[in-house]
Amino acid sequence: MRKYLKIVTTTFKEYSAYRLNFILWRLRMFISTAITFFLWFAVVGGKNIQFGSYKESSLLSYILFANLLYEFAMGTRTVDVAGEINNGVIINYLLKPVSFFKYYLSRDIADKLLNVFFAIFEIGILVIYFKVSLVIPKNILLAFLFLLNGTFISFFLSLMLSFLGFWTTEVWAPRFLFFMIVAFLSGAYFPLDLFPGPIYHLLLLTPFPYLYYLPTKILLGQVDSIIVLEGAMATVWVFLSYKLTRLMWDRGNKSFSFWGR
Amino acid sequence: MITVKNLTKIYRTHTKNQNFFADIFFRKYKETIALDRVSFEIGQNELVGFIGPNGAGKTTTLKILSGILYPTSGTVRVLSYIPFEKKKELLRQISFVMGQRNQLIWDIPAYDSFTLNKEIYEIPEEQFEKTVNELSELLNCRHLLKNPVKTLSLGERMKMELIAGLLHRPRLVFFDEPTIGLDLFSQETIRDFIREYQSKFAATIILTSHYLEDVKRLAKRLIIINHGKIIYDGSLEKITTKYSREKTIRITLEKSVDKKNLTAINPAFFYKFPEVKFKIEKKNLPKTINLINESLPFSDLTIEEEPIEEIIKKFFSENK
Incomplete structure (x- = not known):
């Protein structure tokens, strides 16, 4: 356990070496949250409009909570892995008595904690400035359990994309495209239950709603009647994505040449 | 300590076609034999020089011995373990120091990478402090421990790499061109250091280098490899007498x-x-x-x- 804690603190130190880089990254994330927020604020702010089951307060709360949980579920350093495979740095992990998956999960925890910490302040600014009446978070423990599942699914999906590096050097484009689609289908821009019923139910079969959409809904107190089924589905996706990532890792390691690297 | 029997490694790489679609759907592969039925044994406390021209198979051998690469065929046992299984018990006892690769984290001081290794290798606090002190004294680089790695010169960085690689006092060390790109003084310091480490910790060392001086000064036994085959395995003295x-x-x-x-x-x-x-x-x-x-x-x-x-x-x- 101590070794993984040390990986977390060492990652913090790495971030502190590039403070400006981190500040600019936060600025980018803030702008992205703010744009979605402004858009919805323009639509529902000060008006008595209802979208699906959402009114002004619950819709704006959804956007802000979803973006906060996004930071936790999706914040990752695994984007570096493809590059590390291609330039051979990954060898350093293979030679150490440490699990590669746990090593990167620890790095991710550092990344998530740091990003969530800053995101709370940023979202706080929007809440205060636009006088948003936030819904009081409910079912915190249940939401956290769902978020944990979502975090694991996101971790394994991101690792899988990076493991493409074992077979090709062109990983950036598929990753970019994938995460663009994921952002749309996982509820970063609007609550997924605004989709027509059949599409929404179809989406529930994919891993995307489990990343941070469902945890946010639970936090808003909107627990679906099929929550047990959703919990089971999320667990299935954690298991499946883990197995697939493990398979890619084993195959990649066996077939990769590290030739001249 | 190391037993290698009929070790073969074939690299399979795809050759680029002219046509983009053919490249995706009808990939053609080329096979390159990097190691061809190589066999040897290395005992406790030996220091073996591994030499050969570029692409001869030296680094491939070291990568298989350290568990990075999966062999195509043949058997390899290192300290009685199969290296590719990457058992923690084996990894705790070996180290691979590469002259052309950093294991240190670039943006932070080397000392922070050392403390990370301390936890990863579960080195007791007392032993850690003692080893860092001893090794940094030997390499005369104590004053550089707290400087970010990116600010160090190549020679200084290599010294830090050596400390990072040897902190857990490995019984078996692979040195892959540890003196590459260094000036004569640094080369000398690193050679002395390797010799000192081997005698102090009774370590087994395999060394590859293009600077044959490294091999001459350090190794009694020489393995020469070319086109993936061992063409000489014996004492350095014998080859010197025969060919000089x-x-x-x-x-x-x-x-x-x-x-x-x-x-x-x-x-x-x-x-x-x-x-x-x-x-x-x-x-x-x-x-x-x-x-x-x-x-x-x-x-x-x-x-x-x-x-x-x-x-x-x-x-x-x-x-x-």
């Missing part, structure tokens, strides 16, 4: 002499007053020295061994 048939006599003259006098001693020579150099076959050495004594006015005479590079070159040209 000439010695160089270097003379400092007191006054200039006519070139005819030099030709009379040996037709081939180098002359730039006051220095004269003769390359003489070993069997003719006593006779030539007598002749020099009789016919040349000199103030100094030294007999030099052939450089190891020349010996290995001869070995390769005769064992193609």
Whole structure:
């Protein structure tokens, strides 16, 4: 356990070496949250409009909570892995008595904690400035359990994309495209239950709603009647994505040449 | 300590087609034999020099021995473990120091990477402090421990890499070109350090280097590999005796002499007053020295061994 804690603190130190880089990254994330927020604020702010089951307060709360949980579920350093495979740095992990998956999960925890910490302040600014009446978070423990599942699914999906590096050097484009689609289908821009019923139910079969959409809904107190089924589905996706990532890792390691690297 | 039997490694790489679609759907592959039925054994506390031209299979062998690469066929046992299984018990006892690769985290001081390794290798606090102190004293780099790695020179960084690689006191160390790109002083320091480490911790060391001087100074046993095959496995002394048939006599003259006098001693020579150099076959050495004594006015005479590079070159040209 101590070794993984040390990986977390060492990652913090790495971030502190590039403070400006981190500040600019936060600025980018803030702008992205703010744009979605402004858009919805323009639509529902000060008006008595209802979208699906959402009114002004619950819709704006959804956007802000979803973006906060996004930071936790999706914040990752695994984007570096493809590059590390291609330039051979990954060898350093293979030679150490440490699990590669746990090593990167620890790095991710550092990344998530740091990003969530800053995101709370940023979202706080929007809440205060636009006088948003936030819904009081409910079912915190249940939401956290769902978020944990979502975090694991996101971790394994991101690792899988990076493991493409074992077979090709062109990983950036598929990753970019994938995460663009994921952002749309996982509820970063609007609550997924605004989709027509059949599409929404179809989406529930994919891993995307489990990343941070469902945890946010639970936090808003909107627990679906099929929550047990959703919990089971999320667990299935954690298991499946883990197995697939493990398979890619084993195959990649066996077939990769590290030739001249 | 290490047993390798009939080790073969074949790299399969795809060749690029002219056509983008053909490249995706009808990939063609080329097979390259990097190691071809290689067998050897290495015992406890041995220091073995592993040499060969670029692409001969040296690094591939080290990567298989350390568990990075999966062998195509053959058996490999390192400290009784199968390396590719990457058992923690094995990884705790080995280290791979690469001259061309960093294991240190670039943006933060080397000391932070050391403390990370301390936790990863579960090194007790006392042993950690003692080893860092000892190794940084030996390499004379204590003052650099707290500087970010990116601010260090190549030589300084290599010293830090050595400490990071040896902190857990591995029983088996692979050094892959540890002196590459370093100046003569740093090369010397690192050689001394490797020797010191081996004797102090009774470690087994495999060393590859293009600087044959490293091998000459450190290794008693030499494994020469070419085109994926071992072409020599034996003592360095034996190969030197067999392939070093000439010695160089270097003379400092007191006054200039006519070139005819030099030709009379040996037709081939180098002359730039006051220095004269003769390359003489070993069997003719006593006779030539007598002749020099009789016919040349000199103030100094030294007999030099052939450089190891020349010996290995001869070995390769005769064992193609």
